[in-house]
Amino acid sequence: MSTDDRQLVRRLRDRDERAFRELVAAHRDRVYNLTFRMLGNRAEAEDVAQEVFIQVFKTIDTFREEAKLSTWLYRVTVNLTKNRIKYLARRHDRDRDQLDETNEAAATSAIAAPGGPTKRPDRALEGAQMETVLQDAINKLDEDQRLLVVLRDIEDLSIEEICAITNLPDGTVKSRLHRARLQLRKKVTPHL
Amino acid sequence: MSEQSTAADDAETERIEAMLSDYVEGTLSLEERKEVEAHLARHPELAADVEAMREDRKKLESLNRTPAPEELGKKVEELIHRRSQGRFFGRRAFGDRVPFGVLAIVAIVMAIIIALLLRSSSTGSLRRDPDDKPRPSDEARESIPKPDRVN
Numbered sequence: 001m002s003t004d005d006r007q008l009v010r011r012l013r014d015r016d017e018r019a020f021r022e023l024v025a026a027h028r029d030r031v032y033n034l035t036f037r038m039l040g041n042r043a044e045a046e047d048v049a050q051e052v053f054i055q056v057f058k059t060i061d062t063f064r065e066e067a068k069l070s071t072w073l074y075r076v077t078v079n080l081t082k083n084r085i086k087y088l089a090r091r092h093d094r095d096r097d098q099l100d101e102t103n104e105a106a107a108t109s110a111i112a113a114p115g116g117p118t119k120r121p122d123r124a125l126e127g128a129q130m131e132t133v134l135q136d137a138i139n140k141l142d143e144d145q146r147l148l149v150v151l152r153d154i155e156d157l158s159i160e161e162i163c164a165i166t167n168l169p170d171g172t173v174k175s176r177l178h179r180a181r182l183q184l185r186k187k188v189t190p191h192l
Numbered sequence: 193m194s195e196q197s198t199a200a201d202d203a204e205t206e207r208i209e210a211m212l213s214d215y216v217e218g219t220l221s222l223e224e225r226k227e228v229e230a231h232l233a234r235h236p237e238l239a240a241d242v243e244a245m246r247e248d249r250k251k252l253e254s255l256n257r258t259p260a261p262e263e264l265g266k267k268v269e270e271l272i273h274r275r276s277q278g279r280f281f282g283r284r285a286f287g288d289r290v291p292f293g294v295l296a297i298v299a300i301v302m303a304i305i306i307a308l309l310l311r312s313s314s315t316g317s318l319r320r321d322p323d324d325k326p327r328p329s330d331e332a333r334e335s336i337p338k339p340d341r342v343n
Binding site: 015017021024025028029031032033036037042045046049050053054057127130131134135149153154156170171172174175177178179181182184185188189 | 205206207209210211212213214216241244245248249251252253254255256257258259260261264265267268269271272275280281
């Protein structure tokens with residue numbers, strides 16, 4: 001663990017509010033993106049992301065400093081997200097067949113966004129549609145496969161970090177990742 | 193015997209799958225790549241999938257990063273404030289941040305300390321007013337002539 005991380009952890013343990021704000025500012029986008037890609041729903045993703053930071057604030061004393069602070073943070077994120085997936089599945093309160101409206105609205109606004117990277121409208125639309133197809137396919141993977149695809153192919157975490165987050169050996173992560181990609185391929189193919 | 197061979201097959205399958213994953217990412221050594229390519233040559237349907245997986249991966253990498261909502265940090269602080277019953281992340285408003293209860297206790301303690309200091313001090317004692325003149329003794333009082341009464 002880096003010296004900066006160590007200092008930040010010490011301040012977090014002292015319940016230093018400024019340190020907590022620094023932690024949130026540094027990791028909020030990644031935590032939220034991970035929860036969003038796992039859950040496929042913005043409102044749920046925001047709710048879980050909030051719970052992640054609250055949990056970190058409450059349980060920072062249990063962090064043993066064997067891994068990087070970010071790895072521990074993502075482990076907390078993964079655990080809470082998996083819990084939420086199970087909870088939602090139990091309540092039958094989720095429709096995985098559709099991306100939420102805000103996602104589509106964001107995709108549409110990305111097409112028309114002024115000042116953004118100059119894209120041809122047809123290409124932008126194609127990109128937005130591809131994003132919808134991919135997210136839809138990700139949502140249909142089982143949660144363990146989804147997790148590996150999101151961590152490796154979207155979040156670009158190293159295999160080593162994924163092993164630390166999932167507590168799986170290197171070979172198992174890679175082998176399951178291959179199966180997950182194969183499943184994703186099967187789910188994407190009909191839409192192409 | 194068959195159980196042993198099944199376990200060995202499973203291990204071999206996992207090894208090949210792990211290598212295929214690395215192949216898709218382009219992180220294999222030359223020797224390993226040759227081994228995977230020989231495997232793919234024997235399984236053309238898998239070769240097509242692996243090629244498509246590379247394309248999928250590029251698309252996944254280019255997915256838009258979804259930034260967190262602006263209010264996320266604020267909402268987290270509010271939740272912690274509420275759940276900790278005000279111990280953390282108090283509001284910035286002056287009235288909400290002044291701990292009147294604590295201030296009252298501090299004021300009482302300070303008053304007690306000041307009173308004790310004054311009581312024990314020789315110059316600022318509460319026991320005796322420094323302006324008080326010493327009382328004359330009885331003898332001295334007797335020696336003072338009394339004014340004549342005028343009827």
